[in-house]
Amino acid sequence: MTTHTIRVVLPFHLQTLAKVGSEVTVEVSDPANYDCVIEALEQAYPMLCGTIRDHVTKKRRPLLRYFVCSKDVSHDPADSLLPQAVLNGSEPFIVWGAIAGG
Amino acid sequence: MSGVRVLVGTAKGAFILSADGKRDKWKVDGPLFAGWTVYHMKGSTVDTNRIYASQSSDWFGQVIQRSNDGGKSWEQPGGEPAPEFTGQPVGASNKFVYEGEVGTHMWYDGTPHPWEFKRIWHLEPSLTDVDVVFAGAEDAAVFKSNDGALTWKELPSLRAQRGSEWQPGAGGLAVHTILLDPTNPNRIYVAISAAGAFRTDDGGDSWKPINRGLRSKYIPDPDAEIGHCVHRLALHPSRPDVVFMQLHWNVMRTDNAGELWTNISGNLPTDFGFPIEVHPREPETVYVIPIKSDSEHYVHEGKLRVYRSRSGGNDWEPLTNGLPQENCYVNVLRDAMATDSLEESGIYFGTTGGQVYVSPDGGDHWRAIVHDLPRVLSVEVQTLP
Numbered sequence A: 001m002t003t004h005t006i007r008v009v010l011p012f013h014l015q016t017l018a019k020v021g022s023e024v025t026v027e028v029s030d031p032a033n034y035d036c037v038i039e040a041l042e043q044a045y046p047m048l049c050g051t052i053r054d055h056v057t058k059k060r061r062p063l064l065r066y067f068v069c070s071k072d073v074s075h076d077p078a079d080s081l082l083p084q085a086v087l088n089g090s091e092p093f094i095v096w097g098a099i100a101g102g
Numbered sequence B: 001m002s003g004v005r006v007l008v009g010t011a012k013g014a015f016i017l018s019a020d021g022k023r024d025k026w027k028v029d030g031p032l033f034a035g036w037t038v039y040h041m042k043g044s045t046v047d048t049n050r051i052y053a054s055q056s057s058d059w060f061g062q063v064i065q066r067s068n069d070g071g072k073s074w075e076q077p078g079g080e081p082a083p084e085f086t087g088q089p090v091g092a093s094n095k096f097v098y099e100g101e102v103g104t105h106m107w108y109d110g111t112p113h114p115w116e117f118k119r120i121w122h123l124e125p126s127l128t129d130v131d132v133v134f135a136g137a138e139d140a141a142v143f144k145s146n147d148g149a150l151t152w153k154e155l156p157s158l159r160a161q162r163g164s165e166w167q168p169g170a171g172g173l174a175v176h177t178i179l180l181d182p183t184n185p186n187r188i189y190v191a192i193s194a195a196g197a198f199r200t201d202d203g204g205d206s207w208k209p210i211n212r213g214l215r216s217k218y219i220p221d222p223d224a225e226i227g228h229c230v231h232r233l234a235l236h237p238s239r240p241d242v243v244f245m246q247l248h249w250n251v252m253r254t255d256n257a258g259e260l261w262t263n264i265s266g267n268l269p270t271d272f273g274f275p276i277e278v279h280p281r282e283p284e285t286v287y288v289i290p291i292k293s294d295s296e297h298y299v300h301e302g303k304l305r306v307y308r309s310r311s312g313g314n315d316w317e318p319l320t321n322g323l324p325q326e327n328c329y330v331n332v333l334r335d336a337m338a339t340d341s342l343e344e345s346g347i348y349f350g351t352t353g354g355q356v357y358v359s360p361d362g363g364d365h366w367r368a369i370v371h372d373l374p375r376v377l378s379v380e381v382q383t384l385p
Helices: A012-018 A034-044
Strands: A003-009 A023-029 A064-068 A093-097 B003-010 B013-020 B027-032 B037-043 B051-057 B061-067 B104-106 B112-114 B119-125 B133-138 B141-145 B174-180 B188-193 B196-200 B230-235 B243-247 B251-254 B273-278 B286-292 B306-309 B317-319 B337-339 B347-350 B356-359 B367-370 B376-384
Touching: A003 A034, A023 A034, B003 B051, B003 B347, B003 B356, B013 B037, B013 B367, B051 B119, B061 B119, B119 B174, B141 B174, B174 B230, B188 B230, B196 B230, B243 B273, B273 B337, B347 B376
Parallel strands: A003 A093, B037 B119, B037 B376, B230 B273, B337 B376
Antiparallel strands: A003 A023, A064 A093, B003 B013, B003 B037, B003 B376, B013 B027, B037 B051, B051 B061, B104 B112, B119 B133, B133 B141, B133 B174, B174 B188, B188 B196, B230 B243, B243 B251, B273 B286, B286 B306, B306 B317, B337 B347, B347 B356, B356 B367
16 A cells, blocks of 8 residues: 655644644555545644544534645545645645635 | 632633732733633632633634643643554544534524534533533533543533523523532533523433523513523522522522522613622622623723622622723623632633733722733633642
8 A cells, every 4th residue: 555745734723732833744545635634634633633624524624724736625525636746745735724804 | 828820711812810819919921822712711629730721713613721730831631642543533622522413403593503513611620520620612512521621521411401492692502601519519500691591400410491580571581481691600609509690681699599580680780791700708799790781792881890789789889999980891701700719809800801800809999910911701710829
């Protein structure tokens, strides 16, 4: 089974909770999809459980966004496969908070 | 000399204000959890080093924090990395799951709306066990942890009290008040906006509405068994059958554990308000902060006045010494007033303008500990040995 090292960029408040910098790496196996990345993230950083997706429904929290290769993929199915650029580490999987002004 | 630790939850983090027993020189620590909304922090009376905090965000949801050293350091119970892959994340301290069939409550438009967990409004540590803590949730439910907030389980029979008919107030449908009877560990009072007050006498296995005597003109049947917008409850530990209530409009008291309430608003300039507190040494001395309503929600006549009754209600006196008496338009929210239990009792409250006031003499004189915090959501006080 092929495994991939995925770069994940986290928003500031989740960096603080997880006590990490802006970017972490997680290992995922094929078939590697968006949910695999979040599951691996929750395994490595259990304090993030429930902060990105709901504990029970596993749905992405409404005000969080997933960006991949300069595209907002938040509304793509959670089992969508990661693009090659993310699999080979040239692009990160970005978790970001929706913008709120005021 | 003993001292106090004031735990302040705000819209943008938490602060800890510390002083010795004189309460004239203060140390301010914070912001903790900067940028997050901290609805409530409360310390255990069993071990004053144990503090629980409810940290939440519209973006990232609910987080529960716990300190074992009086707030110097914090941890998310269950947030430590798993030693090896188990297939199941260990993080569960923010996992609040309603028991059984989730069901619906009533939405603002009168239609059924599924129960959805949003946040914890209030944390109430047990009076006897440092690892037991209750949590009041939005949407309204009570959760209990027996392991220091690592895991939570709902006490579901509360929602069985006609929960399908409960309707949110403007701030949401939330359990915001949890009072533990110090003489009877099985008796708990809770209050819900806008469902009313409820009591259990068996540790949460069963509940009953305790709203007889309340009268609310904003609901179709003003004397209904449920549907009242109770803002806050308070009791004195020496007389737990006597409970005081700030209702949406009217200040109330019961002398029989909620079986019947009577109106004690008396000469208050307005009977709307949020917090209510009882003097820690004088069971008949009660404090409220009248607020102009129904839509303004700032203090009456631009004057920040605490009202004190030394007779258990009806006769109220304004306490103004040291408080702004002109051009003041702040609110004081329901969980934002507290007392210490030093020999000369201190009263504390925080405002939506970011001030936290203390009176070290039971309300006669006030001074601001801090002026410019974010909007204050809650104030709790620990009296330290």
